[in-house]
Amino acid sequence: MGEKSAQKRRYILETARKVFVEKGFKKVTMKDIVEACEISRGGLYLYFDNTSQIFMEVMKLESEEADDVFSDSITEDATAADILVLFLQEQKKELLRKKDTLTQAVYEYYFENQPPKKDNFLKKQFDSAVKIIEKLIEIGVDNGEFYCEDCAGTARNIMFVLEGLKISAQTITITPETVDREIIYILKSLGVEA
């Protein structure tokens, strides 16, 4: 498969991503992707075998482009609290505009394809986020910005709260105020008044 094919593969994946954002995972058919890409049925099968494969590759692309949220803010010479707040605000934005992310599709995919212990996209994201938050809290504690006895535990706890908010945003209806309250709660638990 030559240069050109790689380009088209990429185009298909990017277009398919929009479809998954729109419809989740389960509902999407090869036909949907074909139509979105404005190619033929047979053409699509030249590049991909089925929707699961396409989705997996979409997730892969996604994960390669991730982690930027953090690095953006960390490079500044902001305080630990600033960075944490920035991160939480970013998460808030993300989880409230639920119709613009792969969140739901990813959940659906994992429901269908029972927990792959290795190569679990979500687990990787979760674990790496925990680690970064933990580091951040440690820095804050050293600074005297935060009070915290168990940085790892707190980091994990924060991530579970965010997961809870994320899924709740997809099922229950969640208001910005609800998210704000949780953010304030988290900061308070670190001894930071918002």
Place this chain on the structure above:
Amino acid sequence: MGEKSAQKRRYILETARKVFVEKGFKKVTMKDIVEACEISRGGLYLYFDNTSQIFMEVMKLESEEADDVFSDSITEDATAADILVLFLQEQKKELLRKKDTLTQAVYEYYFENQPPKKDNFLKKQFDSAVKIIEKLIEIGVDNGEFYCEDCAGTARNIMFVLEGLKISAQTITITPETVDREIIYILKSLGVEA
């Protein structure tokens, strides 16, 4: 529809529940339910129109039989901390045996049928659980068992953590130890050493 029909309706719902537990929501077809109930295709359509309707009624039954977890333990003359621990242990059990609950099916259903603001089964459950936990914490604070400045906030926070654990158990693989750590973390935040 006579006495007998009502009985059969009930039988179908209870059998269908097992199918939903087994397969989630989206995957389940009328055929699956027909086979599980050992009745005929046409027969099922006499009672229900489609899988969504069946699932909605299953959830309704489910919600009518809920809330017992709490009432069971609350009637005892246990301390607030005891009751809270019992509740958290119950939740732990529930979320670890993920293959034995409707959790995943409910999520799938809500993904598909976008957030009904009224009659939202999940929201009702969530809100009522928050209220009960809040009361419990207040009692504990009055007792001097707990230390807590914002009972409502803490109750909400606990529920979001549990939601996070619940969805994580379905997607990431979660160990009992992970849940235990969160439980300990929660108790510690109330000033209770486990």
Place this chain on the structure above:
DNA sequence: AAATAAAAATACATCTGTGTCAGTTTTTAT
């Protein structure tokens, strides 16, 4: 026991999605 009503089973027509394949067009190389 025959007539009638209710309940259940079967067969049917339809629809939607899948994956493949024979044939066509486009690209590339000589």
Place this chain on the structure above:
DNA sequence: ATAAAAACTGACACAGATGTATTTTTATTT
């Protein structure tokens, strides 16, 4: 310019699910 290779297309056969219509069985009434 032409042959070979690569990329693409639309039609096809198949599979599985839906909801309905018809027939068969079972129960009820007189």
